[in-house]
Amino acid sequence: METAVFVVCALVVLAGGLGVVVSRNPVHSALSLVATLFAIAVLFLNLGAQLLAVVQVIVYTGAIVVLILFVMMLLGIDQEEDLDEEPIVGQRIVAMLVGLVFLGAVLAVIIIGKESAVTGAESVTQAISPNVANVVQIGRELFTNYVFALEITAGLLTIAVVGAVVLARRPTDLQPIPEPESMTDQGDEPLTEPLRSSFRASNANPNDDASGEGSH
Amino acid sequence: MVELLWLIPALPLAGFLVLLFLGKRIGEPFAGWLGTAMVGLSFVVALVVFAGLWNQPEHTYELTLFTWIPAGSFQVDIGFLLDPLSMAMVLFVTGIAALIHLYSIGYMHGDSRFPRFFTYLNLFVFSMLMLVLGDNLVLTFLGWEGVGACSYFLISFWFEKDENASAGKKAFITNRVGDWGFMVGTFVVFFALGTVKYTEFLPLAPGIAATTATFIALMLFIGAMGKSAQIPLFIWLPDAMAGPTPVSALIHAATMVTAGVYLMVRINPILAASASWLPWMIAIIGCATAFIAATIAIAQQDIKKVLAYSTVSQLGYMFLAVGVGGYSAAVFHMITHAFFKALMFLGAGSVIHGMHEEQDMRRMGALRKLMPVTAITFIVGWLAISGVPPFSGFWSKDDILAYALHKSPVLYVFGLITALMTAFYMSRLVFRVFYGDARWGESADAELANLDAHDLSATTDGHESDAAGDHSDAHADAGHAIHPHESPRTMLIPLVVLAFFAAIAGVMNLPFTENLEFLNRWLEPVVGANQAVLHLGGGQLAFELITSTIVALTGIALAYYVYLKKRIDARRIELPFFANGWYIDQGITAFMGGIGRKAFEMIALFDSVVIDGAVNGVGRATRGGAARLRNVQNGYVRWYALMIGVGAVFIVAFVLTQVNF
């Protein structure tokens, strides 16, 4: 049963993930993302993390993706992107290569190393207890061992909100972002042109210098 | 009482600072009186210290004020070394400086930069005292540069005229050559002996290798050559006469130019430890300088130029004395020379002042009656420098000649010839300025015409007196334009005082018995160990004194026949070769303009091609490399992210190599 759920969800996750990447229309990407996140929420359930599954659905699919869609709607930046065109030479190939090598390395570690790929001992003090509800257990952890991290996270969120407000505020002196200036023709100027010219100027009149000695 | 030592340089420094900041507000003449008072007080303190120094062991007193440059094992203090040598220097420097300050109040009257003049003078006195009193080479060098800078300021004091400005530059640049030697000498002293303090390194001198000692002495001698105007670095001193006359008297006759002699006397243990050719070289250079400068002085028309070359010549004498081991004789001559040469410069200044800034001797003459005090004091100076007994110059010059004879008869003979020429050209100056016809306001051409006429009349013999009479009538007409007058009292008092000392200063060191050689005995702790030992019998002493007297009188008599009796055409003696200073200036100009310039251009080329090439090459390489590396930074955020990814792949690859399964 578990395996069956995993296989189905894994397929949805992969399909959704690819959908996010290859969709020309950002709205389609967002929808694919929703599918992926849902599938991951199911996988969380499968792994016994009920709270996380619920939070995943509420926060990610409910809040974040909706927020992204809102922005798209507000700004109208949902025009389709031309995926055939790539302005940076070699970017796509190198990106694929990097991804494949990275993936190959990680998969190699997991498949070859099997269980030993995961280092570390089984937990004693923070063991998952089958007798206590998942929510209760996470709540206890958060407010005991991780209380400082929790407080700092609260600060982080506050800062993020303030930052977002400041960034998205309509500025009074709105200026278009300038095109970067062309800087290609700067490398070939002689370095010491002013120096040289002054040197020549001081030598331009050799008679003046020579006559200074003899005049007395 | 010696504890007051620090006041001696502090007073002129205070005067300098006050005048520097408040000089304009104080104004004329109080700025001058302030400067004079400071230096005068300094002299009084010097006298007090002198009295106190008698009670010190070996007549030596050291005072360290504070540490100036502490740098590891290299430590330089602001400290004073007061020993018989520096005491003698301090006394005559402050004394003469005070008189010249007083004189300057009259001389500089009405000058638009009157307070500034005294600012510089006070700074000069301070620097000179630092030079003399400094207890280490670095502090001496500070004073050395200070007096050099003041000399530059004061030569160019009337910088509105291009000549004066370039004369200042010439002095400064020529002195740089010497200063280079001084600095290298100082470095080597520290390198070889580990200290630059006189009382620490001079006692070590006998122990160091002859090569090292020779090198140190040679380098310091180059420094002394620059400052004291020895061949070939004497060219700046005649030009330095562009400055106001009191400056010429103080800096370029009495004090600063003797700094080189002081330095040589100060390092006498190193001279003694060096190879034997070095003292010979010093003696020969001194002798040659004395001789050449005397020949040039014979043919000069500018009154100050004559005195300038005379100064060079007398400085040559002092170096001759140093070279032959007569250190006390050098100091003796330095002091007497300071008196009579300062006197003569001030007298010349008085004449120039009275003649309304006329410096050409061809337009002077017969000033004796109109400027009696100037004339009498000047004549005292003349007799002193000519070596007529019993004036001071006779004794000091004879002292040097005695040492020269002890070393080598050749040096003695050249010294005598120079003494003859000295007597001749100084007599020429006196006769042309104070005696003879009044030629005021005449042009130099008229003088030449006069000589031509005289030449013709000499051939026809009998008409000479008529011709002379005609000319004097003509001069009487021309002379109405200028009314020479005697100078104010502030200028005459220094003249009288200096004349007194120029006359009697010889008693400092009379050669007759040991007991009369006060200066020799006084300097004994400093130079005694390395002084050449003279054993003059009565006969030899009498021979030398009589010879000197005869030589001096011969020179005067010759000048009398040439310039007053006009038996001999002056142009046979005043050769253009001498008048042009042996063409040394022209030679240097030609060299610098021709070969030297080419060499410098080669160096400039080397600089612009190799040095600049290397520097620019580094810049170009960096820029070229950067232009290529810049493509990495193309501004695409995704590219940067890709680079992060590439980096991550590398890190993963590295981790994989470290993992064992």
Next chain:
Amino acid sequence: MTSNLPLAYLCLAAILFVIGGVGLLIRRNPLVMIMCVELMLNAVNLTFVTFGEMLNDISGQVIVFFVMVVAAAEVVVGLALVVAMSRRRPGANADDLRLLRG
């Protein structure tokens, strides 16, 4: 722990991470790029939970909690940046912002 299922989770997470990463590198629309970052974060979350399961440790899930918070903050700031950018240059993509070049 006899089953190989957790390893399969890890493999899935790795694949998802790489998909997200490559997407981040090749897409130019800033919103899609943010979504790709979300994909990568979720892959990591999945890994954390799997590790927690494998080691029987609750802290794997707690960490995911924090990652979600950080992700939310990141999205908020990122979207604000997108809004600010679009105001000044409507229709801009990530490649149009090239002032950061040498």
